[in-house]
Amino acid sequence: MIAVLQRVREARVEVGGAVVGAIGSGLLMLVCAEPGDTEASAEKLVAKVLKLRIFSDEAGKMNRSLQDVGGGLLVVSQFTLAADTAGGNRPSFSGAAPPDLGRRLYEHVLAVARRQHPVVASGEFGADMQVHLVNDGPVTIPMRMA
Helix, strand or coil: CEEEEEEEEEEEEEECCEEEEEECCEEEEEEECCCCCCHHHHHHHHHHHHHCCCEECCCCCEEECHHHHCCEEEEEECHHHHCECCCCCCCECCCCCCHHHHHHHHHHHHHHHHHHCCCEEECCCCCCEEEEEEEEEEEEEEEECC
């Protein structure tokens, strides 16, 4: 699975002008499933995201996790993270999982996150979404989990 984490002061996702998910301070996680991904890789990703120490402690060092600070997690599906831009000027998205697998793994990520963390919001799989955020830092971290 591919993910991009953004530490945020706030973030929300709108579909058709309506807010479908929103958090205050925490992490926005853009996530993309790849063809070989499994529920185990989704679980590994969630565990890593929740424990990744990218929030400041009293000394100003990135030494606290999302769980430590009690921040929100906004999970948004984004198949374009699998873009291959090596050939030509039009990206290929063949590296993304087929929609049925992508949806299943995205929903699994959400279910696992909601079992392990109290504040989890989401976008809408396959929808045309508008994502609004205030990046904190800025801190943006790409991740890949097998």
